[in-house]
Amino acid sequence: MIPAAFDYVRASSLAQVIDLLHDDPDGTKLVAGGHTLLPALKLRLASPALLIDIGSLTELKGIEISETSIKIGALTTHTELLASELLSKELPVFSQAASLIADPQVRNRGTIGGSLANADPAADWPAVVVALQAEIEIAGTNGLRRVAAKDFFVDIFSTVLEPNEILASIHIPQPKAGMRFIYRKIRHPASGFAVVGIAVGVRLQQGVVADISIGVTGAASHAFAGQQAADFLTGRTLSRQNIDQAAKLLSETTECLSDRYASAEYRANLIRIETTRALLALSS
Amino acid sequence: MSGSEKLHDVTIEVNGVRKTIAVEARKLLVHLIREDLGLTGTHVGCDTSQCGACTVEIDGRAVKSCTLLAVMADGASITTIEGLAGPGTELSPIQAAFHEHHALQCGFCTPGMVMSVRQLLKDQPDPSEHEIRHALAGNICRCTGYHNIVRAVESLTSKGDQP
Numbered sequence: 315m316i317p318a319a320f321d322y323v324r325a326s327s328l329a330q331v332i333d334l335l336h337d338d339p340d341g342t343k344l345v346a347g348g349h350t351l352l353p354a355l356k357l358r359l360a361s362p363a364l365l366i367d368i369g370s371l372t373e374l375k376g377i378e379i380s381e382t383s384i385k386i387g388a389l390t391t392h393t394e395l396l397a398s399e400l401l402s403k404e405l406p407v408f409s410q411a412a413s414l415i416a417d418p419q420v421r422n423r424g425t426i427g428g429s430l431a432n433a434d435p436a437a438d439w440p441a442v443v444v445a446l447q448a449e450i451e452i453a454g455t456n457g458l459r460r461v462a463a464k465d466f467f468v469d470i471f472s473t474v475l476e477p478n479e480i481l482a483s484i485h486i487p488q489p490k491a492g493m494r495f496i497y498r499k500i501r502h503p504a505s506g507f508a509v510v511g512i513a514v515g516v517r518l519q520q521g522v523v524a525d526i527s528i529g530v531t532g533a534a535s536h537a538f539a540g541q542q543a544a545d546f547l548t549g550r551t552l553s554r555q556n557i558d559q560a561a562k563l564l565s566e567t568t569e570c571l572s573d574r575y576a577s578a579e580y581r582a583n584l585i586r587i588e589t590t591r592a593l594l595a596l597s598s
Numbered sequence: 599m600s601g602s603e604k605l606h607d608v609t610i611e612v613n614g615v616r617k618t619i620a621v622e623a624r625k626l627l628v629h630l631i632r633e634d635l636g637l638t639g640t641h642v643g644c645d646t647s648q649c650g651a652c653t654v655e656i657d658g659r660a661v662k663s664c665t666l667l668a669v670m671a672d673g674a675s676i677t678t679i680e681g682l683a684g685p686g687t688e689l690s691p692i693q694a695a696f697h698e699h700h701a702l703q704c705g706f707c708t709p710g711m712v713m714s715v716r717q718l719l720k721d722q723p724d725p726s727e728h729e730i731r732h733a734l735a736g737n738i739c740r741c742t743g744y745h746n747i748v749r750a751v752e753s754l755t756s757k758g759d760q761p
Contacts (some may be wrong), residue, residue, distance in 0.1 A: 315645055319603050322623035322669050352665045353646060355624075365623065367670055393659070417736025418717060419650060422659040423666070506735075578659070 317355035319413055324367040328453055331480055336455055339477030344368050345425035346389055349416075350432050356452065368552075374427065374482060377401050384486040395426060405486070407495035407513065411442050416506050430466070431481040433473045433536060435509035435571065440467055440537030442497055444529030445513035448486045454479040454590070467536035493525060494518040496595055498588045499532070502575060506531035509576050512582040514592040516552070523547045528589070532595055533570050533581045541563045543589070550598035559574025561589040608672045611639070613681030621668045628652045628663040630671075631678060639679035639709045650737035653710035654678045658715035662736070679709035682716075685750070691754060692716060699750035703741035711737050715751050724755045 335342055341363035345351050349477040354360040354395070362413045368374065374389040377398055384404060386395070395401065396412035415421055415438050421506040429439045430450065450466045452459050455478060463484075466473050475481060485525050489495075499511035510532040517525040528540030550556045565586035570578035605620040612635060620733050631637050631654065640663060641746065643651030647665040651754045654663045655677040682690040689697060692715050711734065718733040719724060730751045731744070739747065752758055 316626075317624040319622065319624055321604060322606060322667070324669070324672070345667075348667065348670065349647060349665055352667070356645070365667075369670060413732075418714065419653055419660050419662045420647065422661050467746045484685055577683070 315356035315457075317352075318351075318358055318361040319357075320362050321364045322367065323364065324369070325371060328480070328482070329373060330367055331368055331371070332453060333593070334364065335478045335480065338364060339348050339597070341387055342366060343450060344431075344480060346425045346428045347391065349420050349424045350428065350434070350468075368480070371398060379404060380488075382488055384488065386426060386484045386486070388431075388481050388483055390426050390427070392416070392421035392426070392429075396421060405446070405489070405495065407442060407497055407515075411438050411497040411513070414438060414497070414501065426484065427481045431473060432442045433467050433471050434507070435470050435535055435537075436502070436509070436511075436532045437537075438497070438508055438511055438531060440498060441508070441511045441513040441529035441531035442495075444537055444539050445495060445497075445527050446489075446514050446529075447515075447527055448484050450481060451483045451485060451554050452479050453482040458482065460485065464539040467538070470535045471535070489515065490517055490525060492519075494596055496592050498592045498595075500584050500588060510581055510588055512585065512588040512592050514589070514596060516593070516596040518552070518597075519549050522553060523550055528564065530564070530568070530585065533585050534568050535571065538568070540567070540589070542567050547593075552593055554594075557590055557593040557597065560593065561586045606669050606672075607670050610671055610673070611675040613677060619668075623667065623669050625668045626664055627654075627666040627668045627671050630668040631663060631676075637678050637680050641706055641709060643706065643710075648738065649707070650710040650714060651707050653713040653737065655713060655716065658720075660714050677713075679712060682712065690720070690743070692750075695750040695753045696747070699746050699753060701742065701746040701750035702739075707737060707739040707741075711739065711747060715754075719754060725751070727752065 344366050374506035375387045378385040392412045392415050394530045395408045402409045429437045448463045449460040495515040497513040499508040502509050513529040515527045526544045528544050531537040545558040565582045570581040572578040603622050609618040631640050641651040643649035645664050647662045652664040653660050656674050692712050714737050730748050
């Protein structure tokens with residue numbers, strides 16, 4: 315399959331990308347790893363006039379860890395997130411989630427920024443960044459702005475990104491001591507995408523939930539925070555009864571997607587089961 | 599195709615040889631490798647980044663060359679299956695292990711499999727059977743049932759040293 319013709323520019327700075335986007339926001343596409351865009355170009359689902367290759371922008375690369383926060387550049391690949399020992403020490407959920415994405419070759423090219431900006435309803439990182447209470451940093455003509463991950467995803471393949479903006483980095487506040495995260499997913503057997511994926515972070519204090527956050531992907535049109543279930547568990551123990559109640563709440567608060575592989579009812583049930591399993595794993 | 603489509607110079611090092619080729623922006627890397635360079639050991643299977651038959655190494659990492667534009671590889675160093683052993687030379691250890699363990703039938707997926715195994719053994723010199731299977735998740739073989747492929751890779755690990 316051959317894409318339709320387009321022009322190509324390899325960007326040398328973020329400022330250049332923003333200028334080019336400003337010139338023709340609707341006819342321009344950004345490419346980093348290209349593992350979502352290339353298949354779309356080949357199927358001619360996308361036919362941009364101009365493709366801007368942002369792959370060599372060093373300002374969008376790398377992982378920086380400070381005492382208060384962790385910054386992940388948009389161009390950081392799944393493989394880099396899987397293999398970073400520094401990041402694994404702080405937040406092992408990154409390598410755990412990365413190992414569940416696609417296959418080694420795809421992980422070598424695909425980037426976290428691309429995954430978030432593309433907002434595939436079944437992508438893995440959206441649930442993880444929501445549970446981590448991350449902020450997404452966006453660059454545009456007016457400079458930088460930040461949006462909470464839970465507010466970043468709007469609909470299927472749709473985010474708060476304007477056509478002339480670019481996702482620059484992900485900022486995660488350093489979790490409080492004792493906060494533990496887990497990501498669980500039911501993989502689609504052919505595509506490897508999440509039929510349902512649940513990311514949970516919990517901090518227990520004397521057996522009672524002091525902090526909790528939940529991110530859900532795969533189930534609905536976009537990733538979202540399981541706020542109601544988190545509110546229910548705050549101040550309670552992770553007893554089997556409380557876990558069951560929270561998982562039920564989460565599965566009922568969502569309007570689930572339905573497709574040939576999984577009905578809405580089945581997805582709701584998977585939310586309940588995976589939330590239960592995630593919370594049980596974090597309860598000990 | 600329009601005869602006036604703009605061409606972009608791509609300079610790449612393939613199997614140690616540096617080349618500059620003018621390509622259309624929409625040309626896939628796998629087509630540059632097969633058609634412009636004549637290196638037909640890299641195969642196009644599914645053309646949708648599922649099967650891994652087109653796997654090559656770019657700057658030391660295994661990638662699917664059907665899902666990359668040739669222009670995106672400008673400046674990169676690429677190794678294809680032809681870079682592992684030339685005609686009349688001895689097979690590389692991975693190729694020899696595939697031969698020894700009958701890890702192929704039709705052979706279509708083999709170049710991609712070998713390139714993925716190369717990446718695996720660089721990252722993890724002594725993988726378990728589970729790790730081998732996990733590392734080959736991006737390569738599909740429709741003949742062997744994978745068993746002999748896994749045995750071939752195991753023969754290159756500490757397990758293979760045992761009698």
